[in-house]
């Protein structure tokens with residue numbers, strides 16, 4: 001799903017005064033995606049991946065290689081850098097594990113909500129039955145974001161919750 005369609009712009013918007021376009025990622029975004037993840041703060045990486053990751057090359061290569069994956073990027077139209085990524089990786093059951101991260105200086109401007117909306121729409125079109133993900137219980141931003149799309153807490157491990165969004 002990531003191969004050919006990266007020229008189609010899903011949405012254009014202004015976030016914190018910056019012009020942003022949202023589209024699918026494709027192979028040619030490899031270096032930009034690695035740069036994006038490497039430029040995130042430790043806190044954002046920790047909340048996104050539940051751990052501290054230093055080298056993102058294998059992660060990005062794996063993401064771009066998976067046939068059942070939807071990777072949506074937000075790009076600053078002036079600097080051309082990727083400033084947000086939302087992904088859904090399909091599994092054998094027809095569900096997709098999802099994750100989202102926005103560069104700190106673009107956070108709390110509505111970009112996460114817009115990317116999640118597009119991810120949900122595209123996931124439905126791709127035929128995924130539900131989206132699921134894991135978030136820290138203290139991650140209020142991720143929790144509020146997920147609730148906007150009908151997320152339910154399916155398991156509560158104390159520090160970590162599994163949330164699901166039926167599609």
Ligand SMILES: CC(C)(COP(=O)(O)OP(=O)(O)OC[C@H]1O[C@@H](n2cnc3c(N)ncnc32)[C@H](O)[C@@H]1OP(=O)(O)O)[C@@H](O)C(=O)NCCC(=O)NCCS
Pocket residue numbers: 043044045047048098099100101102103106107108109110111112113114133134135139140141142144145
């Ligand atoms: C979660 C994340 C993607 C949200 O992106 P964003 O661009 O800030 O999202 P929005 O501006 O659309 O905000 C979404 C909602 O979360 C709330 N929110 C965002 N950050 C928040 C924070 N730090 N504390 C409390 N609420 C927060 C917003 O107020 C908004 O809720 P509202 O519309 O009811 O006011 C971003 O904070 C991020 O990258 N976090 C680190 C990675 C992560 O936690 N990913 C999720 C797990 S995979």
